[in-house]
Amino acid sequence: MEQADVIVVGAGLAGLSCGFELSSRGRQVLLLEAGPVVGGRTSSWDEDGMRVESGLHRVLGFYEAFPDLLRRAGIDVNQIVYWEDEVEIRLPDGRGNGVFGAAPLFRPFETLGGALGNFELLSLLDRFTLAGFLTAGLLEYLTNPAALDRVNVRDKARAYGVTENAIHNVLIPLTSGLYFLPPERYSAYAFFGTLGPYLPRIYTLRVGAFLGGMTDVMAAPVAAAIVRNGGRVRTRARVTRLLTEGGRVTGVEVSGERIAADHVVLAASIAPAQQLIRQALGDHPWFQPMLRLPTMPAVTIQMELDRPSMPIDRTTFGPGTVLASFAEQSRTTFRQCPGRLSVILTPPEPFLGMDPAQILEITCRDAERLGVHVRDRVTRYRVIKLPADFYSLSPGNDGLRPQQATPVEGLTLAGDYTRQQYLATMEGAVVSGRLAARAVEEARRRPLYGNSGQWPFTGAQQA
Numbered sequence: 001m002e003q004a005d006v007i008v009v010g011a012g013l014a015g016l017s018c019g020f021e022l023s024s025r026g027r028q029v030l031l032l033e034a035g036p037v038v039g040g041r042t043s044s045w046d047e048d049g050m051r052v053e054s055g056l057h058r059v060l061g062f063y064e065a066f067p068d069l070l071r072r073a074g075i076d077v078n079q080i081v082y083w084e085d086e087v088e089i090r091l092p093d094g095r096g097n098g099v100f101g102a103a104p105l106f107r108p109f110e111t112l113g114g115a116l117g118n119f120e121l122l123s124l125l126d127r128f129t130l131a132g133f134l135t136a137g138l139l140e141y142l143t144n145p146a147a148l149d150r151v152n153v154r155d156k157a158r159a160y161g162v163t164e165n166a167i168h169n170v171l172i173p174l175t176s177g178l179y180f181l182p183p184e185r186y187s188a189y190a191f192f193g194t195l196g197p198y199l200p201r202i203y204t205l206r207v208g209a210f211l212g213g214m215t216d217v218m219a220a221p222v223a224a225a226i227v228r229n230g231g232r233v234r235t236r237a238r239v240t241r242l243l244t245e246g247g248r249v250t251g252v253e254v255s256g257e258r259i260a261a262d263h264v265v266l267a268a269s270i271a272p273a274q275q276l277i278r279q280a281l282g283d284h285p286w287f288q289p290m291l292r293l294p295t296m297p298a299v300t301i302q303m304e305l306d307r308p309s310m311p312i313d314r315t316t317f318g319p320g321t322v323l324a325s326f327a328e329q330s331r332t333t334f335r336q337c338p339g340r341l342s343v344i345l346t347p348p349e350p351f352l353g354m355d356p357a358q359i360l361e362i363t364c365r366d367a368e369r370l371g372v373h374v375r376d377r378v379t380r381y382r383v384i385k386l387p388a389d390f391y392s393l394s395p396g397n398d399g400l401r402p403q404q405a406t407p408v409e410g411l412t413l414a415g416d417y418t419r420q421q422y423l424a425t426m427e428g429a430v431v432s433g434r435l436a437a438r439a440v441e442e443a444r445r446r447p448l449y450g451n452s453g454q455w456p457f458t459g460a461q462q463a
């Protein structure tokens with residue numbers, strides 16, 4: 001039977017982060033990924049001859065763990081990210097638009113100007129009510145987060161007297177753009193949680209697009225760093241079962257092949273993680289909240305065009321349309337294309353059952369309402385559906401998220417759905433991987449793992 005010190009199941013950012021931490025400390029890591037490429041929700045691949053990604057991603061300047069992982073794996077974030085540093089909100093049917101600078105340090109005048117200008121979108125009264133809502137919400141995020149997770153963004157905004165105009169022109173773009181949900185389905189905790197943890201370093205905000213497919217520029221190089229550290233990475237290796245013995249996890253099964261390990265880190269996305277746990281440890285009381293954690297989908301459409309759809313590559317929000325967020329990418333992520341438009345759709349559920357041609361038609365219709373005319377210029381397109389990869393950011397779910405360390409010997413969890421304060425983001429996934437590595441380290445210090453209890457450190461870095 002093949003053997004490893006630690007098996008990491010899933011090579012998304014959480015699994016890569018955990019695998020990197022453990023392999024840096026001299027552990028024999030085996031990373032098993034079900035898909036054909038590494039990266040999970042931050043992957044890019046060839047879909048029937050067209051280069052696609054799991055969906056439009058933005059790197060935020062106040063992330064810390066994410067760029068730190070890349071740096072230690074030998075990747076310079078500034079080489080793989082183009083800092084766009086602004087976002088646009090477009091209202092449909094010519095009702096207005098606004099550009100907001102999003103880089104207080106790097107574009108101070110545009111950032112200030114965006115906040116004070118844009119009167120087409122926001123009146124003085126709108127701003128005044130929004131300011132009160134944001135201040136009160138952030139205070140509640142810091143003092144009573146559990147209560148905040150019981151209400152949705154729309155109800156919370158109404159309770160603070162936010163005008164309908166501000167809800168439509170700012171809160172809908174933010175909730176739909178960030179997690180594809182309308183404000184009435186979006187937890188107020190999750191809303192303020194996209195800013196709250198970064199408050200001490202809010203001035204470092206920037207918004208960046210990847211310069212290339214995410215597997216190519218980020219995930220594969222991190223996997224290569226794990227291999228340099230002595231680890232092994234296998235793709236097309238779907239774990240079908242956790243092996244248990246006497247209440248302890250002892251390894252995994254991959255297509256009938258059994259692989260033994262001292263420790264298994266389950267870093268699969270939420271739905272497959274729930275399935276593997278249900279099968280092996282479904283009766284264990286500790287896992288019951290996690291097994292009840294609802295999931296939510298994401299659907300994107302990616303189009304190649306005969307020329308760019310917009311003059312600038314930047315994140316744009318389209319409130320009141322199915323285009324939650326979208327961007328031209330032919331000068332940034334997909335420079336090989338004359339034009340390329342990537343769109344995240346909202347709400348995602350109705351699109352899960354639709355065929356791609358229908359999705360293209362609906363997207364082109366709404367894009368036109370936003371002044372983006374692509375209907376006759378699409379040379380090819382692909383629809384990417386992720387039916388259950390996210391934990392649901394609706395109210396009442398945050399308390400169901402599990403810690404990384406579990407009470408079952410030999411088993412640790414990682415993934416953006418596990419408990420860490422950065423929600424379902426690249427930063428959150430990397431932090432969860434670090435916390436999982438730390439939990440493995442602590443478990444190995446316990447006497448069960450041998451007489452010395454020593455962790456074989458080979459590097460100085462701490463998770």
Ligand SMILES: Cc1cc2nc3c(=O)[nH]c(=O)nc-3n(C[C@H](O)[C@H](O)[C@H](O)COP(=O)(O)OP(=O)(O)OC[C@H]3O[C@@H](n4cnc5c(N)ncnc54)[C@H](O)[C@@H]3O)c2cc1C
Nearest residue numbers: 010012013014034040041055058239415416424425426429
């Ligand atoms: C459309 C979209 C847009 C996004 N935009 C942003 C953004 O702008 N900024 C940001 O910070 N974040 C963004 N995110 C969120 C971010 O991508 C995720 O939070 C993060 O990548 C999650 O990483 P993870 O490792 O926890 O999970 P995943 O990336 O889902 O990784 C889990 C891995 O486990 C594998 N797996 C599953 N089952 C098995 C099995 N049985 N055996 C082996 N392997 C298995 C999967 O194939 C996958 O590779 C976006 C996500 C999407 C989908």
